[in-house]
Amino acid sequence: YDMIGNVWEWTSDYWSVRHAEPAAKPCCIPSNPLNTNADASVDPTARVKVARRVxxxxxxxxxxxxxxxxxxxxxxxxxxxxxxxHVGFRCVRRTP
Known part of the structure; x- marks a missing residue:
């Protein structure tokens, strides 16, 4: 469900500016390109180096x-x- 308006939701994905690998064509961008590299998510211009998530x-x-x-x-x-x-998480209930 669209829950916009509540909070920005944390994801388990570490931030990256671009996908890890370029797409062969614009139509072929990976559907769920997870980034698990915490070190690569750090803002290089920040004074304090802290990993970032999406x-x-x-x-x-x-x-x-x-x-x-x-x-x-x-x-x-x-x-x-x-x-x-205004930052939180989304609860998910999976039904059998």
Missing amino acids: LKGGSHLCAPNYCRRYRPAARHAQEIDTTTS
Whole structure:
């Protein structure tokens, strides 16, 4: 379900600017290119080197004049030691 508006959701994927391998054609981008390299996710310009994970979705703080990426597919990097009121996780229940 589309849960935009609650919180940005943490994913288990470490941040990367691009997919690990370039696609042969624009139509063939990997469907779920997981990044498991924590060291590669660190922002090289940051003073403190902290691994980053991917956040997806949008939060209650997003508004058209503040957050242009207010959509389920939106993604951005966030340091793993961050805590705020608009970053959380999505609960999933699998049915048998």
